[in-house]
Amino acid sequence: MEDNPSKPISQHTKAQRVILFPLPFQGHMNPMLQLANILHSRSFTISILYHQYNSPDPSKYPHFSFHLIPGGLSEDQADKDDPLHLVRLLNTDCIRPTRDCLGKLLSTHDDTACIIMDAMMYSSQAVAEDLGIPRITLRTSSVCSFLAMATLPVLRDKGYFSMIDYRREDPVLELPPLKVKDIQAIRIENLNDTLKIVSNMLEGTKTASGLIFNTFQDLEEPNLANLYEQIRTPTFLLGPFHRFFSAASSSLLAQDRSCISWLDTQKPNSVLYVSFGSLAAMDENNVREVAWGLSNSMQPFLLVVRPGLVQGSEWLEFLPNEFLEVTGKRGCIVKWAPQQEVLSHPAVGGFWTHSGWNSVLESICEGVPMICSSFLGDQMVNSRYINDVWRLGIKLECGFERDEIESAIRKIMLDREGQDIREKLVCLKKKMDLSSKTDGFFGPIAKRFI
Structure with missing residues (x-):
């Protein structure tokens, strides 16, 4: 990751609008809206695209403009017990109304610098390229879980998802420190469909203009070299977002x-x-x-x-x-x-x-x-x-x-075990505080894209 510049983000920029599009699940919406708040606090104008299903409450964010996607995912379409089905819908049936809404918004706002979309909205990369706007993806999980997802096809081919030749406590040699039982627990009923979504997400991430993680370097540093080998996309660790803005207002x-x-x-x-x-x-x-x-x-x-x-x-x-x-x-x-x-x-x-x-x-x-x-x-x-x-x-x-x-x-x-963990957390928190003190916290991404 690049060093933070010393001057504030707004001094690097000409275009001042960022359009953000969260996935309509609480665990994805919270960090996206926190990121929007952070960018707004650094002088950016914020527009939010959203679906009718699990929609945010615009009254809680009077400083943002909200744009409902007509014909997008509705409450009637949503199968709340199958998140992967919703992801598929968002990337197939809902992609045309998303493109139309985004295109209309871009035509009326020529100050737009980029769009920031959830990485699971992988089909939006083609939309961004068609509209000629840089697309930055937000991955709302950890770096270590992202790398695990990237390795799932290899693990499938090696038979880790079956019990044959593996005991549940055996280590996954290709993905330490995971165990076989951890990999098998990820299994969804239709494994091939799951892996197809994962593959599409990874491809959409690799072709994006940038990748943001809601994490911090001192926690996940051992995984970063592996990440940079697999993903050549410019990558930014900008979290934890909630330290700047609470998730309370975005609770569904x-x-x-x-x-x-x-x-x-x-x-x-x-x-x-x-x-x-x-x-x-x-x-x-x-x-x-x-x-x-x-x-x-x-x-x-x-x-x-x-x-x-x-x-x-x-x-x-x-x-x-x-x-x-x-x-x-x-x-x-x-x-x-x-x-x-x-x-x-x-x-x-x-x-x-x-x-x-x-x-x-x-x-x-x-x-x-x-x-x-x-x-x-x-x-x-x-x-x-x-x-x-x-x-x-x-x-x-x-x-x-x-x-x-x-x-x-x-x-x-x-017990002492709990106290030892508390002491370790105190040290980690001090490192995290130092990593996010500078005014140029969002400088690297602004300097490159905005």
């Missing part, structure tokens, strides 16, 4: 702030915060194991139970009555929480997470050790790196078993 779910008042009554570093993100799905048996693991640990907890976490449930009816009786005031349960504020609260001493990248970065920035589960996509890679490489948390290797859950909670919250 209503936040229950009563949990903050409850945290105010708890002792410092005593509460385990538990949230499995906006897309995870669990069965009732796993949720019961989660409940009894929390109960048996005897630690205070703040538990997020999103409606739909268990398919067909309204909210808490699948939790054992005995669990609610035993834990009593020791636990607080909400449908959704203001996560960044929760993690920064002095009462929170640990975070049991689904290992989504936004959650991982927020936990690192607030110095909170993690317990890692994983459900889909990049989460398997993130959790393995957290446990084996970065040593910033504990991965639950057995899935959801109450004894392992109880043990992990006690290690993180009470």
Whole structure:
């Protein structure tokens, strides 16, 4: 990555408008809107393209102009239980209305410098080339998970997705530190379709004018040489975005702030915060194991139970009555929480997470050790790196078993292991602060493209 220039970004520029297009999932929309806020704070005019499905609330961003894509993805079209199906729709059926909307916007704004699109919108590269506008991609995951995705076709050809000739605990020699079980957990029902989407995403990234990661060098430096070998696209590590602008305003779910008042009554570093993100799905048996693991640990907890976490449930009816009786005031349960504020609260001493990248970065920035589960996509890679490489948390290797859950909670919250992780996080945070102090933080990308 290039050195930051000393003068502010606006002094490098002539064109002052940037058009951004987020993927309509919370984990993708949050960092894109944070990036938009950062660019706006550095004197850029911001336009946001969006679909009707999972649309952002323009009233929360009066300083942006919003442009609905007519004929784009609607609530009726969306299959909320199949994110990959939505990605396919966005890159096939929705690409013509996207092109028409973008073309109209460009025709009325000749000050546009570039478009920034989610990397999963791979078909937009052809649209950008047709319209003669530079396209920069935003990859909302970690560098290590990006490299893992790039290697999936090789692993498929070598048989890692079948049990033949491999034990689940065996290492993946082509992709350390991953294990066979991590790779097999990434498997989607239709593997070939998944790999086709991955291949298209990689090709769209390689042909883009630039690539942005929401990460920072001190965390992922060992992977950067490998990244630069595979991707010749100019690459910029500009995160974590949320340190500049919170994700609270872009949340697609209503936040229950009563949990903050409850945290105010708890002792410092005593509460385990538990949230499995906006897309995870669990069965009732796993949720019961989660409940009894929390109960048996005897630690205070703040538990997020999103409606739909268990398919067909309204909210808490699948939790054992005995669990609610035993834990009593020791636990607080909400449908959704203001996560960044929760993690920064002095009462929170640990975070049991689904290992989504936004959650991982927020936990690192607030110095909170993690317990890692994983459900889909990049989460398997993130959790393995957290446990084996970065040593910033504990991965639950057995899935959801109450004894392992109880043990992990006690290690993180009470034992020396948790304290060692906190000390490591303090050192990492200091390095991260130094990397983003200069006024020219966004200078490299502005100097090259804008």
